[in-house]
Amino acid sequence: MTVKEARDFATHTMRAWGVTARVEDIRxxxxxxxTNxxxxxxxxxxxxxxxxxxxPGMLRIEVHDSSNCRPELREPEDTETSGRGLLMITVLSDDWGIEDRHPFGKIVWSVFKLDESPVAFESESTGDPS
Incomplete structure (x- = not known):
């Protein structure tokens, strides 16, 4: 799965669920x-x-991977070309965090409060890093 395919999955899923608020922030x-x-x-x-x-009133995204290495929130220098992803997550989402995934790996998640109230749904898409 590519980053574009993940974005497209999110767009399709939100459309199917009737979510129209905060679509670009979520994407x-x-x-x-x-990417991380x-x-x-x-x-x-x-x-x-x-x-x-x-x-009702929220949407949660999760990315599950196989590494136990946890990302860290950084404050990169103005001249650095990377390291701003979690800062953007902090600004755009209402909450985010990291959980252990068993038997190995981690889940990095973010939550978005929505004015609309979609019914409860869950969907997933797998990706191969190759």
């Missing part, structure tokens, strides 16, 4: 979390999973 966070999983989290041959969960 950008999916892009950032997926591809660059730092997916162990060769293990891939990653993107999950979306909706409940």
């Amino acid at each position: 950008l966070c999916v892009s950032e979390l997926t 999983a591809l660059a730092h989290g997916a162990v060769a041959g293990q891939g990653f999973v993107v999950k979306m969960k909706a409940a």
Whole structure:
């Protein structure tokens, strides 16, 4: 799965669920979390999973990968060309965090409060880092 495919999955899923608020914020966070999983989290041959969960008044995105290495929020120098992904997640989402994934790996998630109230849904898409 590519970053574009993850974004497209998010767009299609939100459309199917009737979510119209904060679509671009959610798409950008999916892009950032997926980019991190591809660059730092997916162990060769293990891939990653993107999950979306909706409940009344909220939407949660999760990226599951096979690495136990946790990302750290950084404040990069103005001249650095990377390291701003989690800062963007912090600004665009209402909450985010990291959970252990068993038997190995981690889940990096972010939550978005919505004015609309989609019914409860869950969907996932798998990705192969190759």
